[in-house]
Every structure is written in structure tokens, then in C-alpha cells.
Amino acid sequence: MPARSTTAAAGDPLAKLLAPPPNETEAQRVARLEAETEAKRVSDMIDEELQREEKAQRRGPKPVKILLLGQSESGKSTTLKNFQLLHSPKAFKAERASWRAVVHLNVVRSIRLILEAISEAQAQLYAGTGASPPISPVSAHDDSDDPAAAPPVLTADHLKLKMRLSPLLQVESALVRKLTPAGSAEREATQLAHAHAAQPELAAAVAAARAREVAVNSQFAWKGMFSRLVTNPRGSFESDAIDWDDPEDPGRILYACRDDMIALWHDETIRQLLRGRRVRLQDSPGFFLDDLDRITSPRYVPTDDDILRARLKTLGVSEYRFTIREGRMPISRDWRIFDVGGHRSLQRAAWAPYFDDMDAIIFLAPLSCFDQVLDEDAGVNRVEDSVLLWKSIVSNVLLSHTSLVLFLNKVDILQAKLEAGIQFGRFIISYGDRPNNYESAAQYMRRKFAQIQKDYSPTQRPFYHHFTTVTDTKQTTKILRDVQDTVIQRNLKNSKLIT
Secondary structure (H helix, E strand, C coil): CHHHHHHHHHCCCHHHHCCCCCCCHHHHHHHHHHHHHHHHHHHHHHHHHHHHHHHHHHHHHCCCEEECCCCCCCHHHHHHHHHHHHHCEEEEECCCCHHHHHHCCCCCCCCHHHHHHHHHHHHHCCCCCCCCCCCCCCCCCCCCCCCCCCCCCCHHHHHHHHHCCCHHHHHHHHHHHHHHHHHHHHHHHHHHHHHCCCHHHHHHHHHHHHHHEEEEEEEHHHHHHHHHCCCCCCCCCCCCCCCCCCCCCHHHHHHCCCHHHHHHHCHHHHHHHHHCCCCCCCCCCCHHHHHHHHCCCCCCCCCHHHHHHHHCCCEEEEEEEEEEEECCCEEEEEEEEEEEECCCCCCHHHHHHHHHHCCCEEEEEHHHHHCCCCCCCCCHHHHHHHHHHHHHHCCCCCHCEEEEEEEEECHHHHHHHHCCCHHHHHHHHHHCHCCCHHHHHHHHHHHHHHHHHHHHCCCCEEEEEEEECCCCHHHHHHHHHHHHHHHHHHHHHCCCCCC
């Protein structure tokens, strides 16, 4: 019998794994046992905390669960920031050092897109001719917006600006390394672009790599990567104590390049080049080029508005918890806000079974992108994609008892585009020959979303909608309070406390 037990133990992979290392010294054995004891203590503490939290949830009121949905760049993350600013202002301010880096990355990316437009214009104009680019100024009266028109002629000063701004590529690489884990596709793409930018045979691969937007996985604690910039992380949340003497602070290079970046952005020839290529950086998330003088200052700290406008793409599902007082009642309730990444996929609605207990869904549909297509599928208009996603949410039986709140977002950019003469009906064919103004276009889209809910919802439910600019803190705060009141009233009715 003992022999069989010994043989079984010898063939047991778990027993082999738990066996002490061979030739272990007494000191090593003591250290190993102490480490195992400490690991068990930590594990027991975690288990106890989870049990206490579970008991507290059973005793207290059920937490309110809100799901943020919408395509990429719809404004989900900005809406979440507004929740944080409204209900967790101290934590919001404690993250300024991290958002400072994101703002810097947004600035560098915008400048790089301009520099690449310069390179592409030069390459297209002189490809195969063997001629040297002429150095002559562009006519100040040539303001053609026609992409087919001859591009403006770049001068030697433009090429000098491009050369002097090349250090910004290294700033981008450094920031991407901080924001993304080793081995991620975004880090590798950036490294590929910077390593092979001068090799013509890799032009297509480099262009694709550069076009890739930096994205962070919701499970990667990217904000913690900038904690070393904070000299007193346990101190006052108001102090924003950033280590200004850090030699690796990318703000140093941005400050050194400030005058050249401002000159590049305000150059009329560059503006013509961008218009000819239909590049409207000012309509893109994370646009800060009109604030370069302030943002590149040596002791720049992001304002609340800067953080709301900063753009960093997130992947996966993020959960945020708040304690919110319910109106005038002396009752506080835990709110859990879930942000689902907006990247388009044939399986992106597969999350529904995991969120069928939501109290409300805030769905963000950006109206400003009526003249844009998806990055993932150039054959799909972005507004059309929002409409299709809304239809899939509305018609989902698992979500039939969930309140839906529609944010028709980015109406400020929509209005600016229409006033600039961009024709809404050219891209939204069903709009026909209706007036090309904000009031008509906005109401048309409101009716379209309302009709879809009426036609496809498995149950009758109110159509809650708001026209929003979620980067407008004052307006969004009011809207979010209205949403909170709506959810609270619904919960009270469900609990039979009101009729």
C-alpha cells in the first residue's frame, strides 16, 4: 500500500509542483515558507474583503448600473469624465499628470499628420520626374478647396519647419511606450513607423502603422505609468504636484518646438494644403492646435476642459463606481458606469447577455460625422453605422426592459460643418433636398432614431433624447442630472415606493 502511494505521488504533477526545490538550504526554506505564509495572508484578506462587500450589497440598496454605448469617437469616454468630474472631483484632479501626457500626445499626433501631408504632397508632385522641388511662394489668393486642384507649392521654409519638428516623433514614441504595454500592436506600429519612415519600399506599411490610433486596453493601468511625474501622490489633490525637473518630461521638447508648431499651424499655405486634402483637424477629437501657446508652456497643467477634450482610445469594458445622493432624499446609492469599447466588429453586440441587468443605457450617436466613414470599413458611413447599432440595441429582447437615453452628440461640430457649406444631403441620401441647416438636419436625425425605437422595440418605452456637446461641462452636467433623476424615478416606481 505505501509503495502504491509513493508511486502515485511520484506521478502526480501537482505534488511535483508543490514539492520544495532540490538542494534547498535551510535559509532558503525559511524564506520560502515565510513567502508562502504572506501570500496566504494576502489571499485571505482579499477573500474577506470580497465577502464583506457581498454582504454589504445584500443589505444595502441595489446599485444602479449604467451602460455607455456608441461607436468609436462617439463621446463615451468624455461622458464618463463628466460623471467623474461631477461625482469624484478629487480623483479627477489627481489624474492631471496622466492627462497632461495624453494632451501632449494629441498635439504631437496632429502635428505629425500635417508633416505627413507635406511629405505626401512633395512626393506626389515630383514622383518620377527627377526634378528638384522649386522654391516659390504660393499665391495668397489661391484658396481653392477642390481636392483635384493643383496643390499649393511648398517653400524652403516649410521644409525647414518639417525638419526642425522631427524631434516630435521621438516624443510620440516615448509617450506611446508609457501608454501601452510591451508587445502591444500600438507600440509595435509606432516603432515600425519611426524606424522605417525613410524607406520608400515600406511606404504602405509605414502609412498604415502611422494611421493606427493609439489605444489602451481597459485592463492596462496606463494612468499609473505617469505616477513618477507626481512628486507627492499622497498629498493634496489640488496641488497637481508634477515633477517639473524630470529630464524625460516630453513637455520640454514641445516647449522647444512651440514657435515652429505655431508657425506651421497658422501658415496659410499649410491651411490650403489641408483643405485640398479635406483634412479638418479642428473637427477631430483631441484637437489642441489653437491652444499651442498655453499647452506647450513649461509648467502646463491640464484644465478640466482640456481633460474632457483629450482623446485616448480605449478597448474592452471599463467599470467605474460612484456614490450618488438621490435627489433631496438622505439616501446615497452606488452607481456603476460601464464603458464598452466602440470598435466595430461583427460580434460587437455579443456583450448583450452580460449587461441584461442594466438600469439604463446611454447611447451616444455623433451627428457631426455625417461626411465620414468608419476607419474599420471605408464603405460604411459613420452616421449610418450609429443608426444600425441603435437598431440592434433597441430590438434586443434581453434589453427590452432597460431604459434607453439617446445622446445626439457633437452638435456644435455639426452646426459648424453645415454653416461651412458641407451638404448634409450629399452624404445622408434619405435627407433629400431639405434645407442644409442645423435645425432641419438635427430634427431629421431625431425623428429617424425615434421611429426606429417605435418600430423595433419589443416593449413600449419612452424616447429619452438630448442634443449634446459632451465637451461642454455646464450643459452635460445638467443633462446627466436629468438622466440621474430619470433613473431614480424608474427605480422608485419599480420598488413600488411611488406610483
